[in-house]
Amino acid sequence: QVQFVESGGGSVQAGGSLTLSCAVSGGAFSDYVVSWFRQAPGKQREFVAGVTRLGSGTSYANSVKGRFIISRVNTKNMVNLQLNSLRSEDTGVYYCAGSVRPGVSGSASVYTYWGQGTQVTVSS
Numbered sequence: 001q002v003q004f005v006e007s008g009g010g011s012v013q014a015g016g017s018l019t020l021s022c023a024v025s026g027g028a029f030s031d032y033v034v035s036w037f038r039q040a041p042g043k044q045r046e047f048v049a050g051v052t053r054l055g056s057g058t059s060y061a062n063s064v065k066g067r068f069i070i071s072r073v074n075t076k077n078m079v080n081l082q083l084n085s086l087r088s089e090d091t092g093v094y095y096c097a098g099s100v101r102p103g104v105s106g107s108a109s110v111y112t113y114w115g116q117g118t119q120v121t122v123s124s
Contacts, residue, residue: 002027009118022096032098040092050104
């Protein structure tokens, strides 16, 4: 059974940083494009960042470009998302997701596997 498990969420003041991790088990990690999505209360889930299977390509939402960094360590079956210069509007539940389709997609419907989410709260 393939599992995606997030960790690293928490509460931080505006301008601070957090690192989220997504650990993948039960499958061939290098088969998956992995992306992060987030969902704020009352809003739709939105794409944040994604990384290709071998880590050679990344993609970011315009709202986080230059502040967030996604990386993957295939030897550890893990994808990290470093969140810097956090803003109150970054508050939400962050999910990691996996897709076997090539290329990073910003559409949630493409992703087959999802974690349970981790809460990030940014106070101003």
